[in-house]
Amino acid sequence: MNLQSLFQDFNVSRFVVYSSLLAFVILLALKLDDIIDVQWVTVFIPLWIWKGLVITGSFIGSIVFLKNPQYRMENDSYIQFKSMLISLSLHLILLMFEFLVVDRLSNDNHHLWILVFIPLIVSSIVSVFFCIWAIKQQNERSFELELFLSVNALQFVFIPLKLDGFLTWSWEIIFVPIWIILCLSLVMMLYSLIFCSILIRTPEMSLAQRKSAINSAISNILVLPVLVFQILLADKLDNDNGLPYTIIGIPLMVTLFSLVLLSFCSKGSSNKFWFGMRKSNFLLNALGEYGNINISYRNRNQSVESGQNLEIQVQNLEEKIHKKNLPIMPHFAIDTPD
DSSP states (O other): OOGGGGGTTOOHHHHHHHHHHHHHHHHHHHHHTTSSOOOHHHHTHHHHHHHHHHHHHHHHHHHHHHHOGGGGGSTTHHHHHHHHHHHHHHHHHHHHHHHHHHHHHHHOOOOOHHHHTHHHHHHHHHHHHHHHHHHHHTSSOOOHHHHHHHHTTTHHHHHHHHHTTSOOOOHHHHTHHHHHHHHHHHHHHHHHHHHHHHHHTOTTSOHHHHHHHHHHHHHHHTHHHHHHHHHHHHHHHHHOOSOOHHHHTHHHHHHHHHHHHHGGGOOOOOOTTGGGOOSSOHHHHHIIIIIOOOOOOOOHHHHHHHHHHHHHHHHHHHHHHHHTTOOOOOOOOOOOOO
16 A cells, blocks of 8 residues: 555645635635624634745745755756746735735725725736746646636726725626626536546546546536525625525535545646745655655465565576586575465
8 A cells, every 4th residue: 555645646735725715715604694703804814824825835945946056957947936936926915905805894994995906906917927927838837826816807896896886886797707707617617528528438548537537527517606606696795685695605615625625636736946845746755755655565375476486596597507517606595485
């Protein structure tokens, strides 16, 4: 049994992000329904844990990069380092936005929401250029966060304008950018389901390819509970349908929980300077180098047969030596397992 295989496809970054978002959504729903009486700072703690890990990992990775000049001789070292700095900058901008939201909700000041959303709008615009840069590099780095921010740039403008009263549209119209993205996601879901069904019935496909297609299809199916959540939320904000936010948030919670489970089989390549680990999966690295966990089993019959085969080979070698009249080495016996 090789315990390293348990973490072979574990995606640490997705696990941290989706776990933090799941805890945040649960706390936010409970707070909005007055089920728990906590400060807004407590509600945002899961998101700040996520950002704290990013900042810590990037800081350690920068120290490792600067103190080891030999790492700069590698082909993709600078690309990996720039990628880490880009991710750090986006997370710092998101952290600034979260601080402004907490200050606006906690102190009930008169700052306009459009001012609070300025960091988020800036991150959306910058993410467009980061996505273009990531595509040009043609490396294995994923840019899911940058893509999410860039496609929601218009949505991040409509929401604060609605909250400040500059727009009198209904929330159904305010969420038009999200509706468009969800419709495109539904098309992608149908495509992935058809593609997955074809791959499963194709005998030439390997097990890894089939597994990847199934994971992709399951991930795209999760757009359905997100769509249900968005419909319930828009109806709640426009008509006050009486449903508590904890009930409305259940589809979103199910989606995030499913994504947390899928992170255990969503193999991805992390930055080589992340926490200075220099390997793509530091859990697998820790098991291999520090845990030294590698257990193999072999039955008794296989051991006996291997010992007998070795003894036969030695006897054949002695016969060849006798035929050529070569000096014979001292005889040695081989003990086979009982």
